[in-house]
Amino acid sequence: MKTLNNFPYHSALVLGLAKSGSAAAKALLQNGIYVRVNDMKANKEDEVVQELIKMGAEAVVGSHPLEVLNGMDLLVKNPGIPYDNPIVKEAMKRNIPIITEIELAYRLTESPIVGITGSNGKTTTTTLISDILNEDGQGVKVAGNIGIVATEIAQNLQENETLVLELSSFQLQGIIDFRPKIAVLLNIFEAHLDYHKTLENYIMSKCNIFSNQKETDYLVYNADDPILEREVKNAKAILVPFSVSKKVENGAYVEGNTVYFKGEKIMDRDKIVLVGEHNLENVLAAIAAAKLQGVDNSSIQQVLTTFTGVKHRLQFVTNMNGRQFYNDSKATNVLATQKALSSFEKPVILLAGGLDRGNEFNELEPYLNHVKAMVLFGETKEKLKALGQKLEIPSINIVENVEEAVEKAYQVSDEGDVILLSPACASWDQYRTFEERGDMFVQAVHRLM
CATH class of the missing domain: 3.90.190.20 (Mur ligase, C-terminal domain)
Known part of the structure; x- marks a missing residue:
């Protein structure tokens, strides 16, 4: 099991005890961090609360007193809790760093990370990438917004395995050092403004996926999205575009009935089972990420000629x-x-x-x-x-x-x-x-x- 190396915090408040909160609390406790958990809807008799108390956590449940921040030097927030929550606002006032458990997952693994975000298509693209890597014989684990807590998976990754993460804007807003080897940014349009308040805040959260990348990392992005075309100019990573409407020399594109990556024919478009232009975008993004991982074309073809879609997504x-x-x-x-x-x-x-x-x-x-x-x-x-x-x-x-x-x-x-x-x-x-x-x-x- 991996440990938190060079972790600068000694005490943490975990706000919200859904799956991600309890997993984060356990990971912190196992690494010798003093943990206080707070959840309005929980009570002391709940199984998860009792388990955390036995592990050494302090539990404050049934209310949200601001005093839970006293003595804490880190706040680990459930992604769904907005930043106008009184405790979160107080933490910002006290200059206490605020993260989501995605940041913990990053610090708990040395394995390469492929991170996928966007307003639409995240789950389909995440599933395609993991299926292609699996088909190619590469070890892969999938987690994040797709429903599997990243912290739990990250601690137990083998050295030769890749962590594929579906990432929401809520999760990405709470990062400090999180850095995927390959970031995939599918699209951005106006969404979740009840949470982010402004479109610019939402864009900033999504673009956090590449904010810590370095010159040796890769950013796969939708070259047909004008917002992304503007924002990726700030990236340090190697840009790898994809497009359904034009030829992009350094990325994935369609010409006639043929799908290409950097000029290399991957397969015929009409053999792809998924319907819809938007799914073609997801396919191109997945191809780009897979090729950057060194995948053989036959593995890509096998998946794309059999993959009929993710449950609940067309x-x-x-x-x-x-x-x-x-x-x-x-x-x-x-x-x-x-x-x-x-x-x-x-x-x-x-x-x-x-x-x-x-x-x-x-x-x-x-x-x-x-x-x-x-x-x-x-x-x-x-x-x-x-x-x-x-x-x-x-x-x-x-x-x-x-x-x-x-x-x-x-x-x-x-x-x-x-x-x-x-x-x-x-x-x-x-x-x-x-x-x-x-x-x-x-x-x-x-x-x-």
Whole structure:
């Protein structure tokens, strides 16, 4: 098990005891750091709290007194806790460094790190990269925002293994020295402003992925994204662009029906199973990262001719009576739904709606020309209904939830249609997670069968 070398902190407050918080607390305790944990929703009898107390942690649960910062020289924050939280604000006032457990994971391993971030496509690209490296026989472990705590994985990595990390803006905002050998930056568009407050703050958090890179590292980036084209000028790393629209000499691109990396043919485009232009971007990013890792083209080809998508991200569910069902529950914002809709030319029955974050949906207008029906649910159903009426979509239906939406969608569909769950909203008004929402969709489809 790896240890924290040259760690300049002697005491740490771990704020929030979700999976990442408890893992961070354990790692710190195992390295001789004095740990105080604080969680509003926990109580002393909880199993995880009892375990940490037995390991030597001090537990303050059920409230958030500012006194928990007393005597602490580091704050390890759950990524989901915003920076306007009173304890976080007080820590900043006291000049106490604030990190997320991604920083700890970096300090706990000497293995190479491939880090992936972006507003959309992170999970698909992360999965593609890890699958390709595995196919090539390289040792690889996947963690981060994909659902596996990075700290736990980092401590137990073997010398010949690579750590592939999916990274959110929330995680990246809390770094100090974190430095991936290969950083992959897919795209940036306006998102999570309820957390970051401004677009510039959000951009800065995303670009933290390359802020500590050196001249011997690599930055794979989307050369079709104007924000990234501007921001990567500040990078010290070797720039490796990818583009679906133009030839890029030092990166991955498409020309005709052929995918290239630095002028070398990788494979024919029409043999790639994943649908959608946005997935082609993810594919090019994965190819670039894999080639930088020395992967053989046959391994890339094997994965890309068989990989049908990540669960809940434009996931093909089934073909029933000539209708194709797709689960895109991970489309929690407008851009993701734009990309899903642009993946199809067939008539679409769109299932959408969810948490109302105050935004409008006018950006969907150019992508709805082949939508023949909308089935809407959640807090935003009336906003989406108004958009559909404005565009004179023939069939607009309001239902209570995703399960009812599946039944109604089938009723209004015809042979040859695509029935697409792509909500354009977060799930938290009705479901705990987008995964739960997607699972409900898939189960409802199977009940129809």
